[in-house]
Amino acid sequence: MAITQAMCTSFKEDLFQGEQDLDTDTIKIALYTSSATLDSTTTAYTTTEEITGTGYTAGGVTLTGATIGTSGTTAYVDFDDPEWTSASFTTAGALIYNSTQSNQAIAVLSFGGDFTVTSGTFRIVFPAAGATAIIRID
Numbered sequence: 001m002a003i004t005q006a007m008c009t010s011f012k013e014d015l016f017q018g019e020q021d022l023d024t025d026t027i028k029i030a031l032y033t034s035s036a037t038l039d040s041t042t043t044a045y046t047t048t049e050e051i052t053g054t055g056y057t058a059g060g061v062t063l064t065g066a067t068i069g070t071s072g073t074t075a076y077v078d079f080d081d082p083e084w085t086s087a088s089f090t091t092a093g094a095l096i097y098n099s100t101q102s103n104q105a106i107a108v109l110s111f112g113g114d115f116t117v118t119s120g121t122f123r124i125v126f127p128a129a130g131a132t133a134i135i136r137i138d
Helices: 009-016
Strands: 027-032 067-071 074-078 083-098 104-123 135-137
Antiparallel strands (some): 027 083, 067 074, 074 135, 083 104
């Protein structure tokens, strides 16, 4: 069991088949415990080892502010930083997925260990839009 950061292989195939539209589909991010098994072979959102806790709803939150662009030879999509307020939980990673398209997986994020929030705000700070964006094709 491990969470390995990766762009999901199935997502890459979906792009070539025109199945995902990241600026009009509903893109969500769900949080997971360190017991989850998520990696490049993940194909869809799952509730297995999804976290529970105050301020967290199964399925996670919808990502907003999609920006699609290019920087040099890199194509990217960026979103506003997601957050959970008045939260109390522990998480070790996340799955970005497309809820419009049968919950198809997009990317796995590993936080490198457990992060705990107690009666506070948990925010994932995405890298800036451009060549270092969280979802990119170099």
